[in-house]
Amino acid sequence: MNDNDKNQIQRKLRLVHVVAIGLAYMSPFAVFDTFGIASDVSSGHVPTAYVVVFLAILFTAMSYGKLVKRFPNAGSVYTYTKNILNPYLGVMVGWVSFIAYLALPMINALLAKIYLSAGFPNVPGWVWIVGLIAVITVLNIFGVKIAASVNILLVVFQVLVGVTFIFLTVRSIQTGPEHFMSFAELFPAANEYSGLFGAAALLALSFIGFDAITTLSEDTVEPKKNIPRAILLVASIGGVFFFTVTYFMQSLFPDVSLFNDIEGASPEIAVMIGGNLFLSFFLGGALFSVFASGLAAQVSASRLLYAMGRDKVIPKRFFGYLHPKFNSPVLNIVLVGAMALSALLLDLEAATSLINVGAFTAFSFVNICVVKSFFTTERKRSLGYVLSNLIAPCIGLLFVVYLWVNLDLFSLTIGGIWTVLGLAYLAISTGFFKKNPPEIDFDELEA
Template sequence: MKEQGELQRQLTLMHVIVMGLAYMSPFAVFDTFGIVSEVTSGHVPTAYILVFTAILFTAFSYGKMVKRYPVSGSVYTYTQKTMNPHIGFIVGWITFLAYLALPMINALLARIYLSAGFPNIPEWIWIVGLIAVITVLNIIGLKIATNVNLLLVLFQFVLGITFVLLTINSILNEQPNRFFSADALISESLDTSTLFAGAALLALSFIGFDAITTLSEETIHPKKVIPKGIFLVALIGGIFFFTVTYFMQSLYPDVSSFNDIEGASPEIAQMIGGNLFLSFFIAGALVSVLASGMAAQTSASRLLYAMGRDGIIPKRVFGYVHPRFNTPIFNIIIIGVLALSALMLNLTQATSLINFGAFTAFSFVNLCVIVHYFRYHKERSFFSMISYVVFPLIGLGFVLYLWISLDLFSITLGMIWSLLGIGYLFFKTNYFTKEPPQVEFEELDA
């Protein structure tokens, strides 16, 4: 049994799935539909099939590593234990970018949505207000935050299902011949290069299945629950994304007629359900940013906790767990304060931080499975080679393609952050003459 002042194992499979889905943000499917439909010439659901298939290989890699290392550090711990402690720190440092950026993005989206509805209220109030709410909820307890997220995620799914039903009704009334048409999946206008370009844009829709690995230390039977959670979060998200976009694309195969391609989904919501449904749709968008921001802050605080407990960053602050709330309270507050940089950044800049950090995590978790196989795996068979080498290589190959799609700003910002981390590690380890502190994860397992 955990002593007071440490993370408590209290999460079940349902809690883990809810946090993963909240982080992933089901409503993100509506944010990207117009852009990806234009890029793929009306084949968004096919692009989702492609990216879902590719992401599954990386999800399997996470599942393998969390069984071996069921603690809070996620890819930071996997790289530290499997490859090298110094590389592990740098990977954790870079990955933190993605966890930090998502609360900022959600605060920015809240400002955009609410400022449009309440133009007389200063925009900064929405940013500060959202960050304050998610910070308080995360401080008072992970289980409370998870229960709140359950309601928020359910609301998003209910709205998503309603959206699909209204879309089907419009198809049957206006274009019954397009009901279950294959045109949304494959047609003469389908082009492989544009399909992959669309898939690259949609890859970020699946960020979330990996974030739940940071909850391993607070999950009951993590070696069983977390791998199941990873797969189910990716599967549920994939089915939801495909279903929604299939019927949207069937009803509107060409989005060029919309006033704002980036805002095609709200226009569609108004067309299929009128102003009343549009109001609920916008409410769903706000719920989405709240749920995703809360989950992102949770994951970021646990990554900092793992690094603080190891002593790689000041343990007294980052490795501290509040004895009453059983949460890393200082980390949560620090993430909240850093998220206030949304007051100075725009959406494109914040998204750049997510891209670089997420692709680093995806790359190294696949590499860790391969390295673990050749260093520590005793079984040598055809099937183990497929599972531990071929599948991770497929996942890595797709992530490398995503790296190519990054813009110069993302790469420059990511490299600057990486160099800062290397500089810190250089002095922390006395010019790389000693290894950074490590925690023995076996004593934390349960």
């Protein structure tokens, strides 16, 4: 094994592993947590709102698929922006995007505390936060394939809970006064379209996860083929699951005002359709969802840091280090776990704001990179090429701009502070922009 091999992640993941990690990161169980508020905002058109956001997100997913074929390494949007737009801008985009990868483990730790504290009120909440982070850190240290295998089991369990939920919901509709929504009922009235798009903006976060798997390009066998496939599969599976579940939920509960807590309607629904026994099963699925998502988020964050460390954008000795036995960026994994402990000090609103800023930054620049490539790549401009490499990413970008416009002031403030900190570090590390950030030879990574 030569020196390059020692500092190169071994390709162990196949398509099924990557899809499992993407689905776990996306946390399909979140469909239950957002149903109540989304139904209220959309005036009872949650399934349609999911169709809207899926079609919009699909354009960004296609942009990711194009770029990962050109740059099959762990850096994701950081790498794309650095090489297509500008090295300094790439570092900044990577820095701002990282905040989303950092925030998700915090959110999952907070949710674990909420779920478990309800069942075990005498146990201090911090125990659940520290415990979850410690377990996912240990699993990720032992290697990404072990983490991926665990995620497959966790995702299968979530799907089983979802299928059971649908079955019980269908049974309740058939035996009750409600009816299945007709095709016409899926469309809102003329004065309800603003609410529909508002709900779509809210639900866009449900699809975060398809992009995170691009950080696993160096872990994946045949990344130029498997990563683009995984991106579209994760987005599509999520879209079908979200639409199906909410279609039956909305059919059974066209008006969510009857719930005691609109934002926490799913446990009430679980009791109504299946009693306390199903509620226990349902909460188990929610807890597994939190665990799986935290596991996947830490993997993605550690890979992004590894790519930036190997490029010497941040100290290589620490961030570019791979453990010789586990072949994983152990120091990054531990660091992400330690940073996730900030969940002890933050609430869900603050952590969600971090995800919004990081994800929307990544989505924006992925589409911009594809548009820039369209104008700089010399090839025949066929109609199909124009549609897929110019029109599609522009549509994706327009939707992301709409999401930016709907961000609250707190999110923008947090994002601005984080951006200023990154800009200050970049200025100091490059002698106030007198030298470019280091480059990496991508040919070495394609073996």
